[in-house]
Amino acid sequence: MQIRLAQDADFAQWLPLWKGYQTFYKTDIAESVTALTWKRFLDPAEPMHCAVAEIDGALVGMVHYIYHRSCWTAGDYVYLQDLFTLSNLRGKGVGRALIEHVYASAAHEAA
Incomplete structure (x- = not known):
């Protein structure tokens, strides 16, 4: 299993995971919001990130996480928003493994 940041070419495999996540939580997010979210994941200027779990070329899980400011500390926080396998x-x-990726990403940013 490989954990890595999502790439533009992953959209077709990420989307069923995202839809599965929504089904699990009994919600339906508008396609326009999904498209915007995906675009934000790929924009290095955005604080939103998507990492995927890949086995033999197939995406089997995803995690979304967001860096945000705090009024309580000088450093940013990392919010793990969505997790699905x-x-x-x-x-x-x-x-x-996806959660550990978020931990490692947060530690790297804090260093």
């Missing part, structure tokens, strides 16, 4: 891989370490 394919149901047949739950309990197999995919979600944990």
Whole structure:
């Protein structure tokens, strides 16, 4: 399994994960918001990020996280907003690996 930042070419595999996440939480996010969110993930000037879990070329999980300012500290916070893995891989370490990626990203930014 490889954990990496999402790339433009990942959209077609990311979208079913994103839709699965929405189904799990019984919500339906507008396509225009989904398109904007994806665009933000790919923009280095945006504080929003998407990492994906990949096994044998297939995306099997995703995590979205956002850096934001705080009134309580000089440094930024990292908010893990969305986490989703394919149901047949739950309990197999995919979600944990995605969370660990967010931890590592936050530690790198703080350094």
